[in-house]
Each structure stands twice: as C-alpha cells, then as structure tokens.
Amino acid sequence: MSLTNKTPETKVESLFDQIADNYDGMNSLISLGNHKHWRKLVMKQLNVQPGSFAIDVCCGTGDWTIALARAVGPSGQVIGLDFSEEMLKIAEKKVAAAGLRDRVTLVKGDAMHLPYDDNQFDLATIGFGLRNVPDADQVLHEMTRVIHDQGRVACLETSKPTNPIIKLGWRAYFNLVPIMAKLTVNKYQEYSYLQRTTAEFVSAAKLVEMFQNAGLTDVSYRQFTFGAAAFHLGTKHA
Ligand SMILES: C[S@@+](CC[C@H](N)C(=O)[O-])C[C@H]1O[C@@H](n2cnc3c(N)ncnc32)[C@H](O)[C@@H]1O
Numbered sequence: 001m002s003l004t005n006k007t008p009e010t011k012v013e014s015l016f017d018q019i020a021d022n023y024d025g026m027n028s029l030i031s032l033g034n035h036k037h038w039r040k041l042v043m044k045q046l047n048v049q050p051g052s053f054a055i056d057v058c059c060g061t062g063d064w065t066i067a068l069a070r071a072v073g074p075s076g077q078v079i080g081l082d083f084s085e086e087m088l089k090i091a092e093k094k095v096a097a098a099g100l101r102d103r104v105t106l107v108k109g110d111a112m113h114l115p116y117d118d119n120q121f122d123l124a125t126i127g128f129g130l131r132n133v134p135d136a137d138q139v140l141h142e143m144t145r146v147i148h149d150q151g152r153v154a155c156l157e158t159s160k161p162t163n164p165i166i167k168l169g170w171r172a173y174f175n176l177v178p179i180m181a182k183l184t185v186n187k188y189q190e191y192s193y194l195q196r197t198t199a200e201f202v203s204a205a206k207l208v209e210m211f212q213n214a215g216l217t218d219v220s221y222r223q224f225t226f227g228a229a230a231f232h233l234g235t236k237h238a
Helices: 009-030 034-046 063-072 085-097 136-146 164-185 188-200 204-213
Strands: 053-057 077-082 104-108 121-127 147-158 216-224 229-236
Touching: 009 034, 009 085, 009 164, 009 188, 034 063, 034 147, 034 216, 034 229, 053 063, 053 136, 063 077, 063 085, 063 104, 063 121, 077 085, 085 104, 121 136, 136 147, 136 204, 147 204, 164 188, 204 216, 204 229
Parallel strands: 053 077, 053 121, 077 104, 121 147
Antiparallel strands: 147 229, 216 229
8 A cells, every 4th residue: 555645746846935944953853853864864874976876755955965965075976856946946956055056956846756867866865755646656666667676766855763652752752843843944834734744644663564565675774762753764776
C-alpha cells in the first residue's frame, strides 16, 4: 500500500509559501538545533565525491543543496528542486551568500514528476520532504529513475522512536509544536499540519521496504536522537 499525504498539493505548496520566511528559525527551534547535527552526520556518511551531479528534491530553503554544492566542488553540479516559490527565493539568497551560484541550479518543479531523463544523476536526496508529498512511493520511484546505475538515493526524515517511554515524551513534545509556532510566528494551523504529517509518517523499517520497492538495493538506515529522525540510503543496480 502506498503512503499518501491526503492534503492537496496546492495546499501544501501555499503552506510552505506562507512559512518560508520563518522556516529556518522554526526548524532550529523545533529540532532543538539537532537538524544541523543530523545534516552534518548525513553528509559525512554520504562522502559525496568532487565532480558529482546531484539533485536535492524538495530542497526548500536549500540547506542540503548548499552542503551538497560544497561537497561536489567546482567541477560538480547540484539541482535543488521545490514547488514553493517562496522557499526557493530564500534558497536563492543563501546559495548566493555562500558563493555557490556557479554550481547550483534552483528549479521550480514537482517531486512527483521530476523533469529529467532517466539515469542522469549520481545522487538524489530528499530532506524532510517525503512526508509532504501526495505519494511517497512515486517520489522514491522518480528519484530512482533519474539516478544512474550505482547512483544513490538518500532520505533524511522525521521518524518514530521505538522505545515506549521515549515515544511518550516525543509525542508530548510534538503536540507542543503548533503552540510554539503560534507563540513565536503566529502560525498554528501550518505547524499543526507539519506535526500531523510527522506523526503519520511511516516507521524507519517500513521506509526500508519502500526504498526496496522503488528498485533500490543495499538499503540501510540509521536513526538520530532516540529515533526522532532517520537517514535512509539505497543504491540502484540497473
Ligand atoms: C519540510 S520542507 C524541507 C526543506 C528542506 N529539504 C530541508 O531539509 O529543510 C519540505 C519542502 O518540500 C516541498 N514540497 C512538498 N511537496 C512537494 C512536491 N510535491 N514537489 C516539490 N516540492 C514539494 C515544500 O515546498 C517544502 O519546501
């Protein structure tokens, strides 16, 4: 069975347009600064080679796109794709401030239908995006389609702690997220949505199956901060 986010795509797009200005700050607040640490660990594990061609799907304000651009070096290229113009505008500013315009192309597009031919990229990444798309299986198939043989698909996403006590604390904390958003940036509804998609997203074990169903092999994952987030990695063997 396919994992679907029942909120219409146009609603998700306008929601991200509305929160774009506060997104980076809220990310740090909600994850208690942990997302920066997770991103560093992920990049270390990925060991991206200079000269690589990568696509960062659902790139948002560009944190992963920028980290990839640094890793691929001047001989590489990174595409950052997202459907929210406001998120892309912030990404554009951050890419320029980092001096990486020469190796980053930001594209407005739909993760469900990547506008690229088969077998193009060395690496396709998606960070905190998979739980927001209408069909996560389709997006994983699309990411697998556009990487070449031996290419890799990587996903960093919120996950579910398995320890029952940690799970209780995690749920209680996540219930506070919309309230924190109301108090800090006056965006209760938007962060209720993000809290709900986090709670509804699949377990790390189920996401392994979804990677395999998309045609990826050697699928592995590691969890961060007692299972609050998980990093999945798979390889395409054509
Ligand atoms: C939670 S943000 C993650 C942003 C960024 N990857 C990060 O790591 O911070 C999710 C992003 O996915 C984008 N998104 C959601 N559904 C999409 C779709 N179907 N096609 C393209 N982008 C989508 C949203 O616009 C938003 O920028």
